Amino acid sequence: MEILQNFSFTTLWNPDIIAILAVIAAIYFYVNKKGNHKASVKQKSFFIIGLTLIYIGFGSPVDVLAHLLFSVHMLQMSILFMVAPPFILKGLPASMVRPVLKQRLVKKVFPILTNPLITLIFFNGLFSIYHIPLVFDTVMTNYTLHPIFHGTLLVAAFLMWWPIVCPVPEYDKLSELKKLGYIFADGVLLTPACALIIFSKFTMYGTYTDPQTFATALGYCLPAGVSFSDLNLPGLVQLMDPLEDQQLGGVLMKVIQEVVYGTAIGYIFISWVRNERANAEKNDAELARKYALAMEATKQ
Numbered sequence: 001m002e003i004l005q006n007f008s009f010t011t012l013w014n015p016d017i018i019a020i021l022a023v024i025a026a027i028y029f030y031v032n033k034k035g036n037h038k039a040s041v042k043q044k045s046f047f048i049i050g051l052t053l054i055y056i057g058f059g060s061p062v063d064v065l066a067h068l069l070f071s072v073h074m075l076q077m078s079i080l081f082m083v084a085p086p087f088i089l090k091g092l093p094a095s096m097v098r099p100v101l102k103q104r105l106v107k108k109v110f111p112i113l114t115n116p117l118i119t120l121i122f123f124n125g126l127f128s129i130y131h132i133p134l135v136f137d138t139v140m141t142n143y144t145l146h147p148i149f150h151g152t153l154l155v156a157a158f159l160m161w162w163p164i165v166c167p168v169p170e171y172d173k174l175s176e177l178k179k180l181g182y183i184f185a186d187g188v189l190l191t192p193a194c195a196l197i198i199f200s201k202f203t204m205y206g207t208y209t210d211p212q213t214f215a216t217a218l219g220y221c222l223p224a225g226v227s228f229s230d231l232n233l234p235g236l237v238q239l240m241d242p243l244e245d246q247q248l249g250g251v252l253m254k255v256i257q258e259v260v261y262g263t264a265i266g267y268i269f270i271s272w273v274r275n276e277r278a279n280a281e282k283n284d285a286e287l288a289r290k291y292a293l294a295m296e297a298t299k300q
Contacts, residue, residue, distance in 0.1 A: 003068070004061055011221055017059035021051045028096075037096035047091025053084035058150075064221045067140070069240060070208050074249035078256040080150075081127070081157035085165075086264070089158070092167040101168065114162045116174065116182055123160035124189035126153055131193050133204045140207045140217040160186065164264060176272035183261050183268075190257060197250030203242045 004012060028047060032039050039047070056062055057080035066073040101110060112118065129135055130149065139149045164179055166172035174182060197204070206213040240248075 004064065007061075007064055007221065012061045012064060014059035014063070017055060021055055021059075025051055031096060032093070035096070037093045039091065039093045039096070043091045043093060045091070046087045050084050050086075050088030050091055053079050053087060054154075057084065067207075067218050067221055069249075070205060070242075070245050071240070071249040071252055074253040075256075077127075078253055078260075080154060081123075082257055082260045085154075085158045085161040086260075089161055089165040089167055094168045097168050101171070111171075113159055114171070116163045116178075119156075119160045119163060120182070120185055120189060123153075123156040124186065126156050127190065128193040131197065133206070136204075137206045137213055137217075140220070141213060143220055146220055164268070176268050176275070179268050180265060183264055187257060187261050191254070194250045194254040194257075198247050198254070200243075200246065203246055205246070208245065209242045 025048065028039075029044075031037055032044075057076050062072060062076050062079070066076040100106060130139065130153065139145050162171075163174050163182060203209045207217045208214060
């Protein structure tokens with residue numbers, strides 16, 4: 001996009017985030033190689049895909065565009081909180097996670113934090129509060145609060161996904177039926193926020209409509225010493241009709257949520273069928289063994 005030419009390479013591609021994610025990947029592969037935490041090729045692929053998605057959300061030009069268009073902001077939220085966490089969780093071998101969960105403090109606190117009711121309320125409540133206009137504009141224009149709030153939302157997203165995509169069998173306590181109910185509840189709780197955004201007859205966020213608020217929010221993407229007035233951004237606020245942009249953002253979030261949750265439901269249902277089939281075959285084999293033993297005893 002021509003408009004991105006106004007921003008520096010560092011602003012658009014965030015080498016610091018690349019470095020942080022590279023360190024995380026290096027630690028993952030080092031621990032996997034040195035310990036007894038052998039991740040499969042599929043798990044390694046999932047983990048790298050998850051890190052890549054986080055980079056796309058936080059470190060790529062998507063982050064800059066999210067400060068220009070609300071629809072891109074909602075796409076960013078979808079990538080970071082709906083899509084990336086399950087990939088990373090699926091990429092973690094149980095043997096890599098267990099030592100962390102056995103730490104005294106973690107052992108006490110983690111079961112509370114991953115309680116399904118708490119995770120549902122925490123993530124969906126925080127997400128809905130974030131998109132209250134006053135809160136949203138405050139977070140987007142406060143350079144300290146912005147990364148803290150987004151980081152907290154990311155943690156909440158991982159906790160929300162944990163009961164569904166738990167990498168440690170002994171912590172995977174929800175049955176398949178309860179997981180389906182959990183996902184359904186998750187979708188219901190997020191719907192009001194999306195509906196309010198989609199069906200609103202007026203623009204809600206000064207970040208994308210008020211020039212002063214817009215300039216302050218965009219300043220988060222600018223290097224030190226560069227101000228909004230230094231950029232050649234004629235008509236930037238009018239990249240898209242603000243109300244249509246807002247409605248498109250709500251639609252994007254809801255559609256992506258439905259696709260992701262629908263995929264999760266399909267995966268869980270298939271796993272459920274496979275487990276039931278395996279249990280049935282196991283029971284049939286046990287009955288056949290007992291029958292054979294009974295027949296042998298009868299012959300004797």
